[in-house]
Amino acid sequence: MIPRAILTAAEMKAAEDATMASGVSVDQLMERAGRAAADIAWRMAGKAHVLVLCGPGNNGGDGYVVARLLAERGCEVQVAALADPATDAARNARAQWPGPVDAIGDARPAPMVVDALFGTGLARPLGADLSAALCDLVRKARHSLAVDLPSGIETDSGALLSPVPFFDATIALGSLKPAHLLQPAAGFMGMTLVGEIGIAAESALLEIGRPTLVPPLPSAHKYSRGYVLVAGGAMAGAASLAADAAIRAGAGYVALAGPEHGEGPLALVQRLAVDPRTLADLLADERVDVAVAGPGLGLNDKAEARLESVLAAGKRLVLDADALTLIAKRGAETLAGLDAPPILTPHEGEFARLFGDISGNKVERAREAARRSGSVIIYKGNDSVVASPDGRAAIAPPAPSWLATAGTGDVLTGIAAARYAATGDPFEAACEAVWLHGAAARMAGPFLIADDLIEALPRALAACL
Ligand SMILES: NC(=O)C1=CN([C@@H]2O[C@H](COP(=O)(O)OP(=O)(O)OC[C@H]3O[C@@H](n4cnc5c(N)ncnc54)[C@H](OP(=O)(O)O)[C@@H]3O)[C@@H](O)[C@H]2O)[C@H](O)CC1
Numbered sequence: 143m144i145p146r147a148i149l150t151a152a153e154m155k156a157a158e159d160a161t162m163a164s165g166v167s168v169d170q171l172m173e174r175a176g177r178a179a180a181d182i183a184w185r186m187a188g189k190a191h192v193l194v195l196c197g198p199g200n201n202g203g204d205g206y207v208v209a210r211l212l213a214e215r216g217c218e219v220q221v222a223a224l225a226d227p228a229t230d231a232a233r234n235a236r237a238q239w240p241g242p243v244d245a246i247g248d249a250r251p252a253p254m255v256v257d258a259l260f261g262t263g264l265a266r267p268l269g270a271d272l273s274a275a276l277c278d279l280v281r282k283a284r285h286s287l288a289v290d291l292p293s294g295i296e297t298d299s300g301a302l303l304s305p306v307p308f309f310d311a312t313i314a315l316g317s318l319k320p321a322h323l324l325q326p327a328a329g330f331m332g333m334t335l336v337g338e339i340g341i342a343a344e345s346a347l348l349e350i351g352r353p354t355l356v357p358p359l360p361s362a363h364k365y366s367r368g369y370v371l372v373a374g375g376a377m378a379g380a381a382s383l384a385a386d387a388a389i390r391a392g393a394g395y396v397a398l399a400g401p402e403h404g405e406g407p408l409a410l411v412q413r414l415a416v417d418p419r420t421l422a423d424l425l426a427d428e429r430v431d432v433a434v435a436g437p438g439l440g441l442n443d444k445a446e447a448r449l450e451s452v453l454a455a456g457k458r459l460v461l462d463a464d465a466l467t468l469i470a471k472r473g474a475e476t477l478a479g480l481d482a483p484p485i486l487t488p489h490e491g492e493f494a495r496l497f498g499d500i501s502g503n504k505v506e507r508a509r510e511a512a513r514r515s516g517s518v519i520i521y522k523g524n525d526s527v528v529a530s531p532d533g534r535a536a537i538a539p540p541a542p543s544w545l546a547t548a549g550t551g552d553v554l555t556g557i558a559a560a561r562y563a564a565t566g567d568p569f570e571a572a573c574e575a576v577w578l579h580g581a582a583a584r585m586a587g588p589f590l591i592a593d594d595l596i597e598a599l600p601r602a603l604a605a606c607l
Pocket residue numbers: 154158168171172173175197198199200201202203204228229259260261262263264265266267268269289290291315316339341
């Protein structure tokens with residue numbers, strides 16, 4: 143699957159300018175944008191009465207186009223505007239709307255509400271009366287559609303600058319923007335669709351899409367599919383989850399090297415009780431493709447020694463949990479000299495411990511962390527961001543909130559290790575792991591526990607063949 147590009151407000155403006163330089167007018171772009179939004183509104187609500195709220199900029203201009211096209215289809219449409227149009231294109235669009243334009247204060251609740259107040263040009267919070275009116279009108283509607291973005295959302299950070307209602311659907315015009323995927327904004331969009339308006343959207347920031355996997359070649363054997371060694375530690379369960387996830391995610395061979403471990407259901411997982419010295423021996427095995435450290439590792443001297451062995455092994459690494467806490471003490475930049483970029487999987491707390499106060503939005507923070515540490519970062523959350531030291535970055539579609547339970551991070555680590563062993567590309571592997579983890583969670587359903595994710599993994603993987 144070809145991943146969709148994500149453009150910042152400035153990148154969108156530049157892409158729009160480039161399209162116009164090729165001979166397409168802004169009025170034509172607005173007509174396409176309004177038509178794409180009107181088509182969706184029509185499919186959502188048919189001939190229901192429609193209220194279109196228009197702002198002063200080009201987002202409002204899109205709104206006038208929507209109003210005209212829906213009226214042409216026989217809908218009864220009320221247009222309510224915040225102010226007169228401030229751009230030529232919006233003025234032209236308003237001039238083509240044959241009906242009256244009411245003040246926002248006179249907007250009447252309707253079964254279908256289209257929010258065309260502000261899009262990428264929102265510069266500050268909405269006034270309190272305006273955001274209250276927007277929330278009230280959307281709450282009273284049966285269907286609601288936001289044009290480009292719900293009004294009140296900052297395009298690049300996904301922050302809510304003022305209260306925003308929950309929409310049923312949002313049409314992203316020309317391309318996704320970071321706010322369509324970043325929290326908290328993403329939680330207010332409803333179904334997000336991209337409206338094609340003829341703009342070439344290219345970016346180093348992509349949406350994580352379904353990976354394309356290939357079955358093992360006829361010549362494959364267990365080691366050619368990837369050998370993952372998990373260095374366990376004080377807590378047997380966490381390392382066990384990572385190891386089980388790695389083998390379920392397609393690694394051909396997984397060894398779990400921990401001083402303690404529980405009963406294991408999987409015959410292919412070799413369970414070894416080892417001390418740090420023998421861990422180093424295991425790591426010296428040429429067949430080991432990826433080593434994992436962190437889940438259940440512990441924070442004591444033994445854990446330090448085991449981590450040291452893993453870092454010195456010259457292998458591709460996936461580092462999580464306690465390994466991240468231990469690395470934070472010595473500085474994340476100490477990872478920059480490793481033979482291959484490791485994958486780090488910090489949640490918010492671990493990220494802060496590792497990288498302190500990096501400023502900017504989540505994508506900017508992840509990119510800076512990747513640069514400093516020479517690592518691929520999976521900055522976890524409901525809106526996981528993956529960033530590579532080479533500048534590539536990607537945002538995951540919203541993951542089920544049921545993932546907020548113990549052990550799900552260990553499972554992600556195991557999947558990432560299996561994919562890193564298979565692909566050799568830590569960025570691709572990290573993106574694939576995040577997608578598979580989210581898909582497995584959707585398949586496992588509400589009240590999932592980490593073990594359910596592992597059980598669902600073959601189905602998530604099969605969806606990618
Ligand atoms: N992507 C494309 O190629 C196309 C996008 N289109 C649509 O255009 C908008 C972006 O339009 P733009 O005019 O740049 O911005 P907005 O319409 O979002 O808003 C700008 C105007 O709103 C004023 N403003 C900003 N914040 C507030 C606020 N909190 N309260 C009141 N007024 C506000 C701003 O005024 P200033 O005082 O800040 O100067 C502007 O007047 C994009 O989202 C798409 O919907 C086009 O259709 C073409 C193709």
